[in-house]
Amino acid sequence: MQSSMSTKKEIKAGKGIMEWFRNINIERIYFAIHRITGIYLVLYIFPRPFLVLLSGSWEEALKLDMTLLGKVLAILFVFSILFHGVNGLRIVLIELGLISGRPIRHPINPIPALRANKLHIMLIIATALLTILVFLVGSYLVLYGKEHLGIGP
Amino acid sequence: MRASTERLILIIGAIIMLVGMPLVIALAIILGEIPFEDVLTTHPLVIIPYAFVKIGWGIIWAIVAVDWVIHGSHGLRRVLIEFISEEKYRKVIEYIVNIIMIITGIVMFYVLVFVP
Numbered sequence: 001m002q003s004s005m006s007t008k009k010e011i012k013a014g015k016g017i018m019e020w021f022r023n024i025n026i027e028r029i030y031f032a033i034h035r036i037t038g039i040y041l042v043l044y045i046f047p048r049p050f051l052v053l054l055s056g057s058w059e060e061a062l063k064l065d066m067t068l069l070g071k072v073l074a075i076l077f078v079f080s081i082l083f084h085g086v087n088g089l090r091i092v093l094i095e096l097g098l099i100s101g102r103p104i105r106h107p108i109n110p111i112p113a114l115r116a117n118k119l120h121i122m123l124i125i126a127t128a129l130l131t132i133l134v135f136l137v138g139s140y141l142v143l144y145g146k147e148h149l150g151i152g153p
Numbered sequence: 154m155r156a157s158t159e160r161l162i163l164i165i166g167a168i169i170m171l172v173g174m175p176l177v178i179a180l181a182i183i184l185g186e187i188p189f190e191d192v193l194t195t196h197p198l199v200i201i202p203y204a205f206v207k208i209g210w211g212i213i214w215a216i217v218a219v220d221w222v223i224h225g226s227h228g229l230r231r232v233l234i235e236f237i238s239e240e241k242y243r244k245v246i247e248y249i250v251n252i253i254m255i256i257t258g259i260v261m262f263y264v265l266v267f268v269p
Contacts (some may be wrong), residue, residue, distance in 0.1 A: 019235070035232060042225040046253070049261040052268055058202075065198055074198055088167050095164065138197055145196040 004022050017084060034087050065111035066147050078138035083131045090123045099123060159227055166224035173217045178204045202265075215265040219258045226254035 018033040052061040064070045093099045099120040180185040180203040192200055205214030230250040234243050 026200060027263060028154055038228045039232060042229050046257050049257060049264045052264040053225055053260055057269055058264075065196075074196075085167075089171055090188070092164055092167060095160070097214070141195065145199075146191070147196050147199060148183060148192055 030087055031109045033083060037084040040080045064074050071142050075139045079135050080136050086127045090127055163224060163227050166220045169220045174201060181208050204212060215262050218261050218265055222254060222258045222261055226250050
């Protein structure tokens with residue numbers, strides 16, 4: 001009885017937002033940012049088709065993106081899509097087993113058995129660098145880039 | 154839905170988006186449909202759909218956008234389900250998210266293909 005209650009407590013403790021920030025390390029931080037950016041992308045993209053439907057044309061709907069609030073939201077969108085995309089690629093490579101860790105067995109000490117391989121460490125660094133670099137360019141384009149391109153000949 | 158099926162849908166959706174969007178912009182530049190300077194000087198939310206339209210793949214853009222909705226819905230469902238411990242409420246969330254996904258997907262496809 002007591003053991004089943006403690007199991008229930010453990011299950012409960014293993015859920016929710018606080019779980020995202022438990023045992024903080026670089027991969028857990030990436031995991032939390034991946035989730036947060038994913039939620040933001042859903043909140044940003046899902047209302048978009050309904051806005052277009054209500055306003056009647058893309059031109060009208062895109063006017064909102066050219067306001068100050070729209071530009072701030074678009075900058076957050078650029079960051080979110082970059083991080084979520086690049087980190088997502090890393091996760092896909094892990095899931096496909098292409099950059100999985102290698103086991104290290106220590107005869108005495110109970111050290112963690114799995115070590116990240118070099119490619120994985122490089123991808124973790126590349127995720128941060130790529131996100132920051134392209135985010136800077138993307139933010140500049142959102143703020144100062146051309147807002148209209150004529151479609152047609 | 155089995156967790157493995159869900160992962161497969163998420164991964165396929167992610168790969169379509171990760172490969173699709175940069176590929177179309179690169180193709181538009183290579184085919185000479187968009188000058189490279191325009192890519193470097195235009196608002197990202199303007200240039201991406203413009204590239205799809207310019208190389209005549211508006212329908213592909215609609216498919217990528219619907220894929221965005223599917224990927225987002227599955228991700229949202231996974232996040233929401235983490236907060237619910239009872240199976241029956243998880244089922245309710247699954248149904249709600251699936252309904253949102255279907256409606257948003259249809260509206261997304263409609264506005265990208267039929268709204269000017």
